[in-house]
Amino acid sequence: MGENPLFLIDYLMRFLRVLLLLSLWRILLKHSAVIPGISLSSLLTYTLISEVFAQQISCRTNLETAFWDGTITTRFLRPMSIFTQFTSEMIGVWMVGFLMFSIPLFIVSPFLGVNPYPADISCGVAFSVSIILEVVVGLAMEYIFAASAVWLGCHPYIINRVRSAVGALLSGAVIPLALFPWGLGRILSWLPFASTGSIPLRIYTGDHHFLSLITGQLIWSVVLWLFVNRFWASQREKMLLVGG
């Protein structure tokens, strides 16, 4: 990807998206009544931090590509667990994103009229714990969706797209769950998707229910990884590549 600086255009697109989302919240809250518990300032911070940590929130490995091009077979031959391989690669890719996009966005955010800092020190500390648990839950979901592709016998590309679309909506990473009508946000906050977006971002922007929020993430981490171990192990043997 790095033979030409054109790959930076991807970051430019993301930057434009942030600008538009920030503008959208400003328009919405200008014409609408104040939402209980959410100020415009914290909503802007929520959106900004969601984009700064977009890679961690989406938590995607190269698993789908490995299924698609068949290189998953050679992965099984390597003297390292599948989980470690893909997780290591994912973290490696994060470094590029951090340097090229996340850190610059964080630095320029005051010029966009957004306060990039956590609500207070305790929120910052709790956020750092929450974002780690968020990655743990996100990775578990990555393997569950991948194993589902094997189980259903469908193209991993479909499952990948479904996860992206549904995850973006249900995690509250793009639109905070608190903005959903009919109390939908309260219901969705119980799902594991909320652990991969809404919870760390709520903590960062000043939700002080650290204990219950992080406990929820912890419970989902344990439950999902117990499930992953069984589900992945059962589906690994059923993997079909290049129709064979």
Add this chain to the structure above:
Amino acid sequence: MTRDLKSIIMWYLSDGLINIASMTGVLLLAERFSGIGIWSKYQIIFMLGYASLITVLLSFFFGYNVDHISRRVGRGQLDHTLIQPQPLWLSLVTEGFSPFYASSVLIPGIVLIWWAGSHLNLHYTAVWVALLLINLGASTVIAICFQFIWGSMAFWAPRSAEEINSSTMQLMQQLKAFPLDGLSPVVVVSLLTALPVGFLGWVPARALLG
């Protein structure tokens, strides 16, 4: 996709799910705030319906990575097309024609327009329907041209720009159903020129809703 019935059902359901999920966010916001900015809830729903039909048309006529032309260029697949004994445009048009793809969004898109129209007292005259179709066609052409312009970068940088159209498409999909009123003039001009997402929902919806 049409390998067997199970694959067809899987593709169809997942495609519908993906597109409905991408629409739901805007719908929920419109419901919660009774609209977005100066746009009422039903005007937003109309714009959403219109924008979803652009997705359908793009997939109908420019599937098979024609709407992600950077992939074909970056992977060297365009070379295969160039050596075929027919003009390039004909190859792309025939290969890209995939009427089943995204068809799961067609009915929801029409229903959204119909539902919004019934609350906005729209009169579905022949002229209005013709205008709708012309606008849909124009928006689709703008979208595909935008994709080709950015996708051409893969000629210079096959690896780094191979997936550039995924980013541009994602940008269009995410922003096409948002009204641009209230944005700074610089941003609005940018969104009508360099990144013409305004023409995929906002401008046509304003025209069609009068």
